[in-house]
Amino acid sequence: MVINGITLNKIRENLWEIPQTNGMRVPGRIYISQEMLESTLSEDEALKQVMNVAHLPGIEKYSLAMPDIHWGYGFPIGGVAATNLDEGVISPGGVGYDINCGVRLAVTSLTFDEIQPKLESLITKLFQNIPTGVGASGAIKKLSKADLKKILEKGSVWAVENDLGTQSDIQFTEESGTLKNADFSVVSERALERGADQAGTLGSGNHFLEVDVVEEIYDAKVAEVFGLFPNQIVIQIHTGSRGLGYQVCDDYLKVLLKASEKYGFKLPDKQLACAPIKSQEGQDYLAAMQAAANFAWNNRQVIMHLAKKSFMEVFGIKESDLGFHLVYDVCHNIAKIEKHRIGNEVKEVCVHRKGATRAFPPGSDMIPAKYKSVGQPVLIPGDMGRYSYVAVGTEKAMEETFGSSCHGAGRNLSRHKAMKEAKGRDLISELKKKGIIIQAKGYKTIAEEMPAAYKDVASVVDVMHKEGITKKVAKLKPVGVIKG
Amino acid sequence: MASKHKYISHTADIAFEIEADSLEELFGEAFRVWLISIVELSDFETDSSIDIEIKVDSLEQLLVDFLNEVNFLLLVRKILCVSVEKIRIDEKSFSLFARMKYQRLSEKTELKEEIKSVTYHQMEILNSNGKYKAKVVFDI
Numbered sequence: 001m002v003i004n005g006i007t008l009n010k011i012r013e014n015l016w017e018i019p020q021t022n023g024m025r026v027p028g029r030i031y032i033s034q035e036m037l038e039s040t041l042s043e044d045e046a047l048k049q050v051m052n053v054a055h056l057p058g059i060e061k062y063s064l065a066m067p068d069i070h071w072g073y074g075f076p077i078g079g080v081a082a083t084n085l086d087e088g089v090i091s092p093g094g095v096g097y098d099i100n101c102g103v104r105l106a107v108t109s110l111t112f113d114e115i116q117p118k119l120e121s122l123i124t125k126l127f128q129n130i131p132t133g134v135g136a137s138g139a140i141k142k143l144s145k146a147d148l149k150k151i152l153e154k155g156s157v158w159a160v161e162n163d164l165g166t167q168s169d170i171q172f173t174e175e176s177g178t179l180k181n182a183d184f185s186v187v188s189e190r191a192l193e194r195g196a197d198q199a200g201t202l203g204s205g206n207h208f209l210e211v212d213v214v215e216e217i218y219d220a221k222v223a224e225v226f227g228l229f230p231n232q233i234v235i236q237i238h239t240g241s242r243g244l245g246y247q248v249c250d251d252y253l254k255v256l257l258k259a260s261e262k263y264g265f266k267l268p269d270k271q272l273a274c275a276p277i278k279s280q281e282g283q284d285y286l287a288a289m290q291a292a293a294n295f296a297w298n299n300r301q302v303i304m305h306l307a308k309k310s311f312m313e314v315f316g317i318k319e320s321d322l323g324f325h326l327v328y329d330v331c332h333n334i335a336k337i338e339k340h341r342i343g344n345e346v347k348e349v350c351v352h353r354k355g356a357t358r359a360f361p362p363g364s365d366m367i368p369a370k371y372k373s374v375g376q377p378v379l380i381p382g383d384m385g386r387y388s389y390v391a392v393g394t395e396k397a398m399e400e401t402f403g404s405s406c407h408g409a410g411r412n413l414s415r416h417k418a419m420k421e422a423k424g425r426d427l428i429s430e431l432k433k434k435g436i437i438i439q440a441k442g443y444k445t446i447a448e449e450m451p452a453a454y455k456d457v458a459s460v461v462d463v464m465h466k467e468g469i470t471k472k473v474a475k476l477k478p479v480g481v482i483k484g
Numbered sequence: 485m486a487s488k489h490k491y492i493s494h495t496a497d498i499a500f501e502i503e504a505d506s507l508e509e510l511f512g513e514a515f516r517v518w519l520i521s522i523v524e525l526s527d528f529e530t531d532s533s534i535d536i537e538i539k540v541d542s543l544e545q546l547l548v549d550f551l552n553e554v555n556f557l558l559l560v561r562k563i564l565c566v567s568v569e570k571i572r573i574d575e576k577s578f579s580l581f582a583r584m585k586y587q588r589l590s591e592k593t594e595l596k597e598e599i600k601s602v603t604y605h606q607m608e609i610l611n612s613n614g615k616y617k618a619k620v621v622f623d624i
Contacts, residue, residue, distance in 0.1 A: 044495055070495050073605030073621060097600040097623045134598040135559050193560050204598040205624055243559060246600040246623075250552060253604060254545065270544070270604040411495045415624075444596055484598070 003037060006047045010034075014067070014463045018047065023268070024054035029062040030069060031401075031463055040412070040455065041069065049076040052268040056081060057276070058088025060342050060349055064401055066356050067463040068410035068455070072096070074271030077355035080404045082340060083277065085348050089265070090282045091274035092256060092289070094352025095335050097249040099289055100296035101207075101240030102331035103357075103379040103407075104173070105390065106304055108311065109323025110233040112213040112479065118314055119211075123437045123480040125310040126209060130303055131201040133441030133484040135243075139200025139302060140164070148192055149184045151199065155294030156301035156329075164305040171368055173329040174358060177297040179336075183287035187244075188251045191288075195244025195295055200302030204441070204484030206449060207239040209307060210381070211480035212388065218472040222374045222392050226327050228474050236388060236476070237303050238381055240333065241296035248292045252285040277350050286335070286350075293334060300329055327390075328368075328377040332357045332407035338366075340402050351402045359393035359405035359470050367393075378470045380461055382409045384438065384481045385431055385451030389461045391470035405470040409457035415448040422447035431481075440483040449483060487513035492619070498597070499621040507543075507575060510609070510616040511550060511582075512568045518551050519566065521597055521622060522558065528566035530587040539579040544607045546578050547618060551602040554584065559598070562589040597624050 001008050001016075008016040011029070016037065018028035028050040030037070041047055046069050053075050054063035060082045069078035074093020083089055115122060131139050143151070151158045156177030159165045170177050202209060214232040217223045228234070241248075259275035259282075260267055267273070275281035308324045315322070335352045342349070360367050360376040367376040376393040397403050413421065427446050431438050440446050464470045487504035500517040504510035519525070534557070538549045557563040565584040572581045600623040610617045 073603045134595040
């Protein structure tokens, strides 16, 4: 099949390969249905970006893309690439500006029927307590440089040490909420300045906090291990490292553009600027990116704490009666050093996940002991009008995708087109009729993020499910949303 | 004014093609597409100005850095640059001096978007037949 001038060979029902051609060091592989391939990728540059990523020095096996693939810069969104540590490179283009953008899922012991009478008050309280919108700040006191240093080095452990969470929260966060080689000294003053008052803020764009009800369970055994039951009230938090992460990416793009020239890399896109992982430039970016990732984990931890307090205030109940606990926190914009089997050997590689979620299998040493028998929770938010999914990682993900899966629905309409579609409509009332209360800083965000702006996340999740990369566990339906 | 811009459809972000008769006008037009992406245009009243000086390694980086600088001033220092009062660009040394009119961000100013950064994606400044062209993609 030829899409947008690019030849794709069908490997399986939902797996397509772009053959290795000029300058590509490996072939490209995309997990997607034929229907989605034809309907969503015929006009943009995402497939070309899969080919571009295959040019990276030291890339192993394939330049991969998940079914929520769409046009990014450098890497496509939904792109995954592993580079070896010998001659391989690290690229901020494989991580994105919002370093450690991710999702966390927390559950309560409340059911929908119990919260329904006070749902509007709950959403108002969440909106009051959690700063949202452009440049949102002031969720907690402005951080001193000493506190910022601790957050950058300790991640969400800082929040727990400051009574903004529990030990259990740390246990159920990817990497226990801290990447250990983070280095404060390689983060610029500008990045620190951008982050100083943004801990505990959602920001704008596609970031959100959602109150959901567990609508359907697909795998009762796994759902029980994750602590999910039908009609249960849960929350999802989607945000990242805010201005601090954006600035780290921006700072290091400049460094790595120079490095790419210095090391003689011929790259098809400036946004793929990179440096050998072992080089000073590569190590500095890795350490700064880890610091930003730690900031993001702390951010989601603080937001979750503010959300928990909001529930307790609105329903007038004690923490012990709320049954609030974190199921898991995953990052979907990150580069991590991990061990993977390549051919006959287990190698350490740098796995770039740009809009892709880690999906480790049962038995992995990298997941909480409680989940070892079933695998890692994989959190896949959809749009604010339909549903989101909880899935679980598999051994096949380790074999084929460096333990990675999709991260969301992926946009269907540009923001511009979404605004046009929304003209003359009252989206707040439309959502309310569907039983969803929304509060946002501005109507523009609601319009840009309207449900129709996104692909149906069910079709994305089904591709991963059918291919055995992740297995569906539960479907969540939104009943309340706060946005920037 | 011999500069113009065209919105390009991009699924996730904001992208523009810009064209001008000179580099200075090209940078000025790039600033204007940043501004219209951030706020609704109105009659900004201000006598305040701020100077921006940048020296880098390429023209493309100069444009990215210039836009990122006004973005940083807005998001961190709460300074909304509203127009270019003066701009000088040295193509050989990749350096820029710009005097920007600004107003302080107030509670009343409604910002439409948070631009995370100006990207290097498809960034190339072309000069053909006396016209300068560039593509600007904002990550939002």
